[in-house]
Amino acid sequence: MIKSTADIFSDFKGTEDDLIPVLQKVQENFGYLSQKSMMDVGRFLRIPTSKVWATATFYTQFRLKPIGEKHIMLCRGTACHVKGAPRILDEIELKLGITEGETSSDGKYSLESVACIGACGLAPCILINEDVKGRLTPKLVNKLFEDKERRDQDVE
Amino acid sequence: MIHEKRVLLKNLGKINPASIDDYEKAGGYKAIRKALDMNHLLVIDEMMNSSLRGRGGAGFSTGLKNKFTSESCLRCEQKYLICNADEGEPGTFKDRIIMENDPHLLIEGMLIAAYAIGASKAFVYLRGEYYRSIDMVTLAIKTAREKGYIGSKIFGSDFSVDIEIRLGAGSYLCGEELTLLESMEGKRGYPRIKPPFPAEKGLFGYPTLVNNVETLATIPVIIAEGSEWYSKLGIPESPGTKIFTISGDVANPGFFEVEMGTTLRDIVYGLAGGIKDGKRLKAMLLGGAAGTFVDETVLDTPMAYDSLKEKGAVLGSGAIMVLDETRSILCMTQSILEFFKHECCGKCVPCRVGTDRLVRMIKDINRGNENRFTLEEMVDEAGYIAKTSLCPLGQSPIMPLASLQRYFNDQF
Numbered sequence A: 001m002i003k004s005t006a007d008i009f010s011d012f013k014g015t016e017d018d019l020i021p022v023l024q025k026v027q028e029n030f031g032y033l034s035q036k037s038m039m040d041v042g043r044f045l046r047i048p049t050s051k052v053w054a055t056a057t058f059y060t061q062f063r064l065k066p067i068g069e070k071h072i073m074l075c076r077g078t079a080c081h082v083k084g085a086p087r088i089l090d091e092i093e094l095k096l097g098i099t100e101g102e103t104s105s106d107g108k109y110s111l112e113s114v115a116c117i118g119a120c121g122l123a124p125c126i127l128i129n130e131d132v133k134g135r136l137t138p139k140l141v142n143k144l145f146e147d148k149e150r151r152d153q154d155v156e
Numbered sequence B: 001m002i003h004e005k006r007v008l009l010k011n012l013g014k015i016n017p018a019s020i021d022d023y024e025k026a027g028g029y030k031a032i033r034k035a036l037d038m039n040h041l042l043v044i045d046e047m048m049n050s051s052l053r054g055r056g057g058a059g060f061s062t063g064l065k066n067k068f069t070s071e072s073c074l075r076c077e078q079k080y081l082i083c084n085a086d087e088g089e090p091g092t093f094k095d096r097i098i099m100e101n102d103p104h105l106l107i108e109g110m111l112i113a114a115y116a117i118g119a120s121k122a123f124v125y126l127r128g129e130y131y132r133s134i135d136m137v138t139l140a141i142k143t144a145r146e147k148g149y150i151g152s153k154i155f156g157s158d159f160s161v162d163i164e165i166r167l168g169a170g171s172y173l174c175g176e177e178l179t180l181l182e183s184m185e186g187k188r189g190y191p192r193i194k195p196p197f198p199a200e201k202g203l204f205g206y207p208t209l210v211n212n213v214e215t216l217a218t219i220p221v222i223i224a225e226g227s228e229w230y231s232k233l234g235i236p237e238s239p240g241t242k243i244f245t246i247s248g249d250v251a252n253p254g255f256f257e258v259e260m261g262t263t264l265r266d267i268v269y270g271l272a273g274g275i276k277d278g279k280r281l282k283a284m285l286l287g288g289a290a291g292t293f294v295d296e297t298v299l300d301t302p303m304a305y306d307s308l309k310e311k312g313a314v315l316g317s318g319a320i321m322v323l324d325e326t327r328s329i330l331c332m333t334q335s336i337l338e339f340f341k342h343e344c345c346g347k348c349v350p351c352r353v354g355t356d357r358l359v360r361m362i363k364d365i366n367r368g369n370e371n372r373f374t375l376e377e378m379v380d381e382a383g384y385i386a387k388t389s390l391c392p393l394g395q396s397p398i399m400p401l402a403s404l405q406r407y408f409n410d411q412f
């Protein structure tokens, strides 16, 4: 359920160190940080919007645009790299028709990369929303994103 | 045949990590009761006597760090403890294993450390992508609070402390303790100038102790079993046990807790089952991206802080990445340098420009052009970055590059 920014703020004391937790909650609710929500946050914490913006744009977690239903994060850590992450990236890009950093036009998928997610034993791996998919091969990627009906289905 | 020595991970798979009762039945929350009956200085003495060294990578004496923070600014009304759970070093996942399988062990360690330094507020700074760890630690804090183990006057003592979770927002550099403090204060993750050290002026200007998850999870063991028992584990130079995480081309990648001083050979060939598919070993990367490459001549060196140093290598976070004969060292080096370029915060010009230059140099080498850059030039460049940038990130690229010069010069 989408709350208003005021609802979100009511859980916080409103000091400056709340900035990142507040932004995280706002993003969790709206999927991204809109210009308006950042202005609201600035007003709530009594800091200039420029400071909110400065922090929001520093951290890779924060997005200034909406993302797709399925948020795919490809691990570009060293273990995954060795085990063929670049090929996995190529395959996903080919399959979904988007490149890293983009969202598909139907709003279904977004593709980003992330540093090592601590699942190196399963390298190469990706995160789809909060699930880790490991030991990927181009073939498995193909299966994972096969067709609209089946693409929600998990692979081992 | 080498076996694991599970001291920190003794409950792994034996208790339900979501159940505080399970943890207590296995002897949990006894060490904190024991600690609260001791003077806090004696608790610190126990840490000193155990000779425990920080497991976050730098290997600094945990007892000393506690002592400094405890003695710093006696008039300050506030001190903080921060558990560094931002685990971001590529190839490292030991903290995740602890948090997912025995979160109360970490909470208990935090309570003891908070008591030792006199902190009334503690934070767990947890990697934002560690969804399961976040769930487990959140639940552990909730149940411990309900039982009165976190809060005011815990276990019938005069000591009060609260623990809160803060989530990292996706920056490797924020795992560095001073940058972590900036981030906790809501700012961009730019490093701070040292000194002052966190023990003097940390979070919001108050004395702060920052310790790694594995370090904190060791403290209940030391208090429960005694520093004498603990310091007999491992080797004198680096006592205790360590969780190593091994990935890459081995038959059984995963995590193993062994005594310090175990050789790489025992870990790679004994526990991890050797090189996959009968191939030959080419290289191992120890300690993640900010780590060092070594070859098979290091296999019989004890895994410990100082003995690895003699070999131009580091233990770091305990990550071991294994490469078989088919892998390209050059390609790995490029991946590591791209990582540093990506994670550079941009504050120091030499690091911002230099990490980008290093990527261009390795790409040039990889293309095999005539008149291409040499490894020596890259080491020089990385040396300049190290000397002229503020924080340890700028001081990192030199580590893998210098180790390549020592062990794999022929590959360039």
Ligand SMILES: Cc1cc2nc3c(=O)[nH]c(=O)nc-3n(C[C@H](O)[C@H](O)[C@H](O)COP(=O)(O)O)c2cc1C
Residues within 6 Å of the ligand: B053, B054, B055, B056, B057, B058, B059, B060, B062, B065, B084, B085, B086, B087, B088, B089, B172, B173, B174, B175, B176, B177, B178, B210, B211, B212, B213, B215, B216, B392, B393
């Ligand atoms: C770039 C960089 C990243 C770091 N990331 C982490 C980390 O994710 N977790 C951690 O415990 N220490 C990390 N450290 C080390 C911390 O700065 C600090 O030394 C450590 O948290 C101290 O804890 P310890 O004494 O228990 O080892 C990092 C250091 C640097 C330079």
Ligand code: FES
Residues within 6 Å of the ligand: A075, A076, A077, A078, A079, A080, A081, A115, A116, A117, A118, A119, A120, A121, A123, A124, A125, B090, B091, B092
């Ligand atoms: S390198 Fe991909 S999970 Fe660690």
